[in-house]
Amino acid sequence: MSAASVHQKEIDCSNCGAPVKYLEGEAVLTCAYCGTTSMLAGFDKIVRIEAHYVLPARQQEDQIRAQVKKWMSQGWLKAADLAEKSLIGRCEGMVLPFWVVRAQARTFWSGKNRRSRTVGSGDNKRTETFWEPVSGEFSEETEWTVFAREDQDEVWGLAALNPGTKAVHADWGKFVFGFGLGSQKSGPSQLLENKESFDLEKVRGLNVVNGQISQERAELQARDDLCVRHREQAKNKANQITDCDTTVEVRGVDLIYVPLWDVDYRYHGKTYRVLVNGHSGQVVSGQAPVGKWDKVVILSVFMGILAAIFGVVAHFADLPQLWIGSGVTAGIALLYALWTAWFRKS
Numbered sequence: 001m002s003a004a005s006v007h008q009k010e011i012d013c014s015n016c017g018a019p020v021k022y023l024e025g026e027a028v029l030t031c032a033y034c035g036t037t038s039m040l041a042g043f044d045k046i047v048r049i050e051a052h053y054v055l056p057a058r059q060q061e062d063q064i065r066a067q068v069k070k071w072m073s074q075g076w077l078k079a080a081d082l083a084e085k086s087l088i089g090r091c092e093g094m095v096l097p098f099w100v101v102r103a104q105a106r107t108f109w110s111g112k113n114r115r116s117r118t119v120g121s122g123d124n125k126r127t128e129t130f131w132e133p134v135s136g137e138f139s140e141e142t143e144w145t146v147f148a149r150e151d152q153d154e155v156w157g158l159a160a161l162n163p164g165t166k167a168v169h170a171d172w173g174k175f176v177f178g179f180g181l182g183s184q185k186s187g188p189s190q191l192l193e194n195k196e197s198f199d200l201e202k203v204r205g206l207n208v209v210n211g212q213i214s215q216e217r218a219e220l221q222a223r224d225d226l227c228v229r230h231r232e233q234a235k236n237k238a239n240q241i242t243d244c245d246t247t248v249e250v251r252g253v254d255l256i257y258v259p260l261w262d263v264d265y266r267y268h269g270k271t272y273r274v275l276v277n278g279h280s281g282q283v284v285s286g287q288a289p290v291g292k293w294d295k296v297v298i299l300s301v302f303m304g305i306l307a308a309i310f311g312v313v314a315h316f317a318d319l320p321q322l323w324i325g326s327g328v329t330a331g332i333a334l335l336y337a338l339w340t341a342w343f344r345k346s
Contacts, residue, residue, distance in 0.1 A: 007023070008021055008022070008023055009021070009022055009023070010022075011029070013031040013033065013034060013036055013038070015031065015034050015036035016031065016033055016034040016036065018031060018032075018033040018034065020032075020038070022210050023210070026210040026211065026212050028097055028148055028210060028211025028212070028213070028214070028255065029210050029211075030097075030200075030208050030210060030257075032200075032208075034200075035198055035199055035200035037052045037198060037255065051254065051255075052198050052254070052255040052256065052257070053192070053195035053196060053197060053198055053254060053255070053256040053257070054095075054195070054196055054197075054198045054199065054202050054203060054256065054257040054258075055191065055194060055195065055196070055256065055257070055258050055259060055277075055278075055279035055280075056196060056202035056203065056259075056279060057093070057095070057202065057203045057204075057205075057206055057259035057278045057279065058278070058279055058280075058281070059259075059261070059276070059277075059278045059279070059280075059281045061091050061093065061261075063281060064091060064093070064261045064263065064276050064278065064281070065088050065091060065263075067276055067281045067282075067283065068088060068263055068265065068274050068276065068283070068286075069083045069086075069088075070083075071274070071283045071286060072086060072288065075168065075182075075184075075288070076182060077170055077181060077182030077290045077291065077294045078170075078182070078288045078289070078290070078291065079267065079288070079289050079290065079291035079292070079294075080291050080293070081291075082267060082288065082289065082291075085267065085268070086265045086266065086267040086272075087265060087266045087267075088263060088264070088265045089264045089265060089266060089271075090262070090263065090264040091261060091262075091263050091264075092261065092262045092263075093205075093206045093207075093259065093260070093261045093278055094155075094206060094207050094208075094209055094259070094260060094261075094262070095203045095206045095207065095208040095209060095257050095258065095259050095260075096147065096148075096149075096155065096158075096209050096257065096258055096260055097147075097148040097149075097209065097210070097211035097255060097256075097257055098145050098146065098147055098148055098161070098191065098255070098256055098257075098258055099145075099146040099148055099213070099215060099218035099219075099222075099253055099254070099255055100143050100144070100145055100146075100191055100192055100253070100254045100255075100256055101143070101144045101145075101146060101218060101219055101222035101250060101252075101253050102142075102143050102192075102250070102251045102252040102253070102254070103141075103142060103144060103222060103223075103226065103248050103249060103250045103251060104139060104140070104141045104142075104248070104249045104251065105139060105140055105142065105226040105227075105229075105230055105246060105247070105248045105249075106137065106138075106139040106246070106247050106249075107137060107138055107139065107230040107231075107233070107234060107244060107245065107246040107247075108135070108136075108137045108243075108244075108245045109135060109136060109137070109138075109234040109237055109238075109241060109243065109244045109245070110133070110134070110135035110241075110242055110243045111133075111134055111135070111234075111237065111238035111239070111240050111241040111242050111243070112131040112132060112133050112134060112238060112239065112240050112242065113131070113132050113134050113238050113239045113240075114129055114130075114131060114132075114239045115129065115130055115131070115132045116128065116129045116130075117130065131240075134237070134238050136237060138230075138233070142163070142188065142226070143188065143189075143190060143191070143192055144162060144222040144225060144226060145161040145162050145189060145191060146213065146218040146221050146222055146225075147161075147213075148211030148212060148213045148218065148255070149209070149211060149212050149213065150212045150213065155260070155262060155275070156262065156273045156275060156285070157262075157273065157274075157275030157284055157285030157286070158275070158284075158285075159285070160186040160189075160275070160284050160285035161186070161189040161191070161284060162186065162189065162225070163185075163186055163187050163188050163189075164185055164186065164229060164232075165185060165186050166183055166184070166185060166186070166285070167184050167185060167186035167283075167284070167285050167286075168182070168183050168184040168285075168286060168288065169183055169285070169286065169287040169288070170182030170183045170288060170290050171270075171272070171287055171288065171289045171290060172290050172295070173289070173290075175290070175295050175299075177295075177298055177299050177302050178290065178295075178298065181298065182288075182290055182294075186284075186285070189284075191256055191258060192254060192256065194279065194280075195254075195256055198257065203257065203259055206259055206278070208257065211255075215253050215255070218253060219250055219253055222248070222250070223248045223250070226246065226248050227246045227248065230244070230246040231244050231246070258277070258278075258279065259277070259278030259279055260275060260276065260277060260278055260284070261275070261276040261278050262275055263275070263276060267289055268289070270289070272286070272287040272288065272289070273285075273286070273287050274286040274287070292340050293340065295336075295340070296333075296336060296337045296340050299332075299333055299336050300333040300336075300337070303329040303330060303332055303333040304329075304330070304333065306325075306326075306329040307325075307326040307327075307329040307330045308326075310322045310323065310325040310326035310329065311323065311326045314326065
């Protein structure tokens with residue numbers, strides 16, 4: 001949205017009467033004077049939100065930078081010299097609003113699995129396939145996080161606050177044999193676990209961002225998100241899913257403000273992103289390049305498996321020409337290792 005189309009408005013705080021400035025489209029407002037958080041309800045009407053929380057900002061910028069360096073030096077398939085040779089640039093702290101929807105989601109599913117069986121006997125013996133009906137159910141209790149802004153991609157990495165999304169993004173570059181290794185999915189964020197009553201002093205020095213999504217919309221979005229999540233999980237239960245019915249029981253909705261740091265760093269001329277929780281210091285989501293020797297190991301393992309397959313088939317099927325394939329795959333791994341040692345700088 002262009003700056004010309006966004007108009008700043010003003011309304012009196014329901015607690016102290018001070019002017020609360022906000023942009024068109026924002027609906028969850030925090031008073032910069034007393035810290036009261038309110039929600040717009042209709043034209044120029046404001047409803048005070050009594051129960052809202054904050055995670056105190058316990059990490060300063062120098063601590064955030066140290067946490068990012070520590071994260072770079074840990075984990076699988078990250079470049080060995082990442083912490084040493086990366087240069088941290090922009091490090092921007094902010095306090096963002098989230099609705100946390102406490103809910104139980106239950107799914108009943110049905111489908112069918114492909115099976116095979118042997119029928120007949122003697123010369124008429126054959127194998128046929130058939131579909132076997134299956135069904136089941138599963139459920140989960142969750143604290144589903146909804147970013148209280150219209151643009152869910154406004155801040156990089158926020159999706160990792162919910163379980164099952166990518167939290168570690170492994171960058172393999174043009175290497176085609178990565179197969180997604182090195183990346184990790186997020187677990188539950190549990191933002192309410194260390195919540196405290198909202199107080200501006202607990203996030204002093206950081207910009208508090210107003211919300212745009214109301215509590216009602218957040219609840220609806222959480223229901224939709226959980227239904228999509230359960231449909232994806234149901235797909236792993238059978239070869240084909242024919243029916244998937246998810247019900248979501250909402251048990252409460254809380255508004256919480258979370259201090260987060262958006263960090264950029266450079267490594268061998270390329271920029272990467274990291275999002276850090278300013279309360280706990282934990283990395284919420286991050287991008288990391290895979291080390292060049294990690295790629296050598298992965299390629300060697302892959303080519304070694306192919307070489308072994310060629311060798312086994314050549315031996316037991318008495319096809320000596322397949323030993324050529326075994327030698328070629330092993331040679332590819334060796335040449336890539338030599339090329340990496342002599343020519344690759346990153």
